[in-house]
Amino acid sequence: MTAPIAAIILAAGKGTRMKSDTHKVLHPIAGRPMLLHLIHSVAALEPARTIVVVGAGREQVEAAVHPLGVETVEQVEQLGTAHAVLEAKPALDGFEGDVLVLFGDVPRVGAGTLARMLERLHAEDAPATVALGFRPADPGAYGRVIADSEGRIDRIVEFKDASPEERAVTLCNSGLFAARAADLFDLLAKVGNDNAAGEYYLPDIVTVAASAGRHSAVIEVPAAEVAGINSRGELAAVEAEWQRDRRARAMAEGATLIAPETVWFAYDTRLGRDVLIEPNVFFGPGVEIADRVTVHAFSHIEGATIASGAVVGPYARLRPGTVLGEDAKVGNFVETKKAVLGKGAKANHLTYLGDAEVGAGANIGAGTITCNYDGFFKYRTNIGAGAFIGSNSALVAPVTIGRDATVAAGSVITRDVEPGALALSRARQEAKPGWGTRFREVMKARKAAK
Structure with missing residues (x-):
């Protein structure tokens, strides 16, 4: 029997780099707000629940998603991505199934990819989490996913913390995850904020799972499918x-x-x-x-x-x-x-x-x-x-x-x-012979006299 599915979509950021009064995730791609592209992909899986985590500009987002039957929860304080996902925990109280954690500004993830994430989650080796990885042309400052040939993750390393050998790895972390609800919220509760920004980072659930003796897995997609939009x-x-x-x-x-x-x-x-x-x-x-x-x-x-x-x-x-x-x-x-x-x-x-x-x-x-x-x-x-x-x-x-x-x-x-x-409804046409010639002569004389 297939487990029920819930999706948590993070859309609480201010999106200041867009320099717009319109919420970032409501800027359109091909005539539809980017967030609604993602919700459409999720809907193809027939989820039991879809929850958008909102913050700044919440009224705009709510007006866009509530007519679609999508729920919202508010992240009042911006304390990181792990904290944002935890804000959805009360709304999913009693939910027993799989959870997809997605970003509203990463709109091109397809339903097929989401299905692959859930399929990998239920593979024989039963990973605690499944991450979505990609190989960009320029890995730049993306976090690196250190994994074996079978896709079992050893660790996810932020670029600033990575060694030269780790930076040479081209498999990068998109930040999108799948996990069973019970596992997800248990792992999130153990994520700390001992980092330069003092924030709770979602990818740290991989490290928390590993410390408990459980592994995570990664599947790869083309870079274009997980392109984020911030400007x-x-x-x-x-x-x-x-x-x-x-x-x-x-x-x-x-x-x-x-x-x-x-x-x-x-x-x-x-x-x-x-x-x-x-x-x-x-x-x-x-x-x-x-x-x-x-x-x-x-x-x-x-x-x-x-x-x-x-x-x-x-x-x-x-x-x-x-x-x-x-x-x-x-x-x-x-x-x-x-x-x-x-x-x-x-x-x-x-x-x-x-x-x-x-x-x-x-x-x-x-x-x-x-x-x-x-x-x-x-x-x-x-x-x-x-x-x-x-x-x-x-x-x-x-x-x-x-x-x-x-x-x-x-x-x-x-x-x-x-x-x-x-x-037929128009004025009757009349002709006045010689009028045009006389008019031009008068006007030419008047102009010459000036």
Whole structure:
């Protein structure tokens, strides 16, 4: 029988190096707060409990995680990572299972890695703790994990305390651990703070376990998976790594990215097969794209659903609530918001469609806008199938344009148009022969006299 799982995520630090009013762990990667990336990975294991240890800025963190059913406990005094984990002990009173100890600013740890940690914890040699190790290109000042070829840890040494031989070891400590609940809190209770900072360090549980005759184990992961984020620069580096991985996956799954390094995905972007994405396209959260869609360069898409065969851009902006039907087209410098375009509908250029429904096969001329806001409320515009909206038209909502109706170019439409009708609303054109010539002569003379 598999033991129940609890996760303790440490997020009590102030994150001063971010120089931000936003809590460090709420800064986004691919459009989602980094902490929520980690919680998503944990959720894949179906944990019985997930607890975030909060401190400075706790209100922000609580507002982000409580709607997900995640609990929080407060670390009032910042006395070190071991102390932070102990703050979760009362919340886990009576819990008998495995505990993962994670960091909210180390967001890319995957569910597969977490499962490996728990699997190693229950191996035949029954380690007291399992640490997550990595081998960075530059080990620098990371703590070193001294372990044998089987991954049994002899000791974890802080860089400042390491000998030259120990510093030559490339296996470093990420600070992430797994342990049985009973073992974890027993070990933590015995961790001291006899160090330069006077803090209680989580990795010391390895030393405490060893003093009791029990060993710990380490499993390794790529350095990118345990990259910590403490500054804007590190945030950008993790974002770049995430984007590289996502682009590679998109192409492996059948999408064509002409200039992959210029395309930016959100955490939940979904792409079909044979999708063509040109350079400099940005996807915000909530985008779903079906097969055989073309997204031309410099388009910005968020919260939109795009059906097969549709074409977007270049220079299009699709905002949340946009739905494009099969073979629909939204062209250059077109913006949509809460707009549904039916099969084959077209808005090829220079148009704003907000709070609108456009029927199948309708054609929206250049410069058309739906006037959906009166300064207080939003209203809808309905355009029937096969309708033709002439260029530079303003449709003042709420208004309905009937099926197969035509709106003449330059019209301001304030009343419903019946199906098949022509709606024309513009000033009558007049011509005054010779007026332009006389005007220029007068103005030239006036200018010469100055």
